Amino acid sequence: MVDELLFFMEVLVGGLLAGTMYSLVALGFVLIFKASATFNFSQGAMVFFSVLAFCGFMQDFNIPFVLAFILAALLMVVVGLCTERLVLRPLMNASEDTVLMATIGLGYVLEGLAQAAWGVEVRRLDLGIGDFPVPWIADNLKLFISALDITAGLVAALMIIGLFLLFKYTKIGLGLRAVADDAGAASSIGIPLKHIMLLVWSAAGVVALVAGCMWGARAGVQFALVDLALKALPVLIIGGFSSIPGAIIGGLIIGAVEKVLEVYIGPFFGGAIEGWAPYVLAIFFLLYRPEGLFGEKIIRRV
């Protein structure tokens, strides 16, 4: 009995920590949605692009770790700048579906550019943190939890606290929220829209880079990251598109539910149900609570 409970705890904790990885991807998405009410479908491609650039700088040019990270972050700022100039500004007054489709195109561009520049083979990313159980926890609590999962959890927590403080207490954060609420009104009282957009896209790019590092260290830096990042979408639906805490809670729910289902129910169906379980869970949320757990209620005026 105790063993079973321990095993369940292990599955649950593993799932929760894996869920923080989804949260990290979802976070970039929420940032952009909060500031510009744009669904950025290319967030997954940004994850792939940024971490592949990071690996490319490190492995092809032998640039040291920290410098490569900074370079990759700068590259993401450039990507943000180009996106703002070339995609978002011309589509300022377009409907949200049009912008969404344009970001799908942007995702394609980023994926293609990354592969053209740095090749298609799987790259290994070594962060110096092993993806194996921490001995201290395994000995004392008898839970096998990967060090990488714990690191991802910590990084996610730090980023959330940082972003929360930024949104809540700084002038920039206030500007961001104003722009999200009504871009026209915000710009008419003198909030520089362009700067805000650039800032948000750069921040989302850096968040993508961090998420990509965590994913890359686990699964290798490869194209499959884009598909994994698609799972951030159900996370967002459960948590709500405009809520940073929602992204985290949504990620935790998805991570835990998919692991528990996979371990306990999966064997009856031949496994691999984690491929679709998050989406079906998202459908149930959509049917009963379309705005998600923490999202603002969707009101459409006639």
Add this chain to the structure above:
Amino acid sequence: MKPVFMTYTKKDLINLAVCMFLSVLIIPSFITTEYWYTSILIPWLCLALATIGQQIVMGYTGQLALGAAGFMAAGAFAMFNLILRVPDLGFVGSLIVSGLIAAAFGILFGLPSLKVRGIYLMVATLASQFFIIWMIDKFGWFKNYDSSGIITAQDIVILGKPFTTPLAMYFVCLAVTTVLTLLAMNMARGSTGRNWMAVRDMDIAAESMGVSLLRTKVQAFAISAFYCGVAGALFAFCYLKSLEPVAFDIKLSFKILFMCILGGLGTINGAFIGAAFILLFPVLLNAIGNNVFHGAIDATIISSIEQVIFGGLMIVFMIYEPLGMAKLWENLKQKLSLKLQSSNVKNLKSSLSKKS
């Protein structure tokens, strides 16, 4: 324009006649290489059919869906099982029933569209994509307990006659595509299509005018999935000649989405233009890579460049012409006819002035 035959105008009939003349007489008599049939014409027809399905739900009804490949997989494997287990149904019967099976999935996964729209709906339809592929992959019955993962498709036999040569398969695809395209055009022009477009343009207004949202949306999803299912069955039986779930992954869904958007949302001819572009462009790019650079550029780089160009085009079209290539074509035709008209007027004027 006055209708000449039933509700069709003279222009419609001429268009149909020209298309039929080109596809039935000109193409078979001038194109003799198998390559054109097996790698371009047949997949073009199949994918154009799937894109019409995507058009119905996305272009006409305005519901952002991203699960076309899932419905195609459902249709393809339904076809395989029907031919295997119910041989009496025949090819055409199986094709229709497999379309209906795909339509059932379409209804099931289209239900969330009643509550949500935009990206929310996209996520819900992604569920159908992943679920259908997983289901086929994990339950051996669908694959007739074949362990190799790739099943060879049965030969096409219609009324006791085998259709196995590329040309014969092309005619099978052509016939099915023609019938379904005509049907789709009729639906789009009739009350069904008007309801779809009313829901697309403003669902609340449509509802208050008495259009049932439930009926219209579910109908659009069902018909869309029917088209995708039939297209998937043809795709597997005429083009791939094998069945494997991997062939219908999310990438194919994205491809069909691109065909739909680049071709032109809310147009039937856009489906054909978009499918042709997405299919032919990589061929062209490869040819340039091979002939101009003599293979100096790696094939993976060419496919990456192709991806960049598709994505870039998507952005450009969204900014400058959200209605896609079909609209460009329309504009071109309009400009030409205007030019013709103005030159006619000039001629008339000059002849009049000469007289006086």
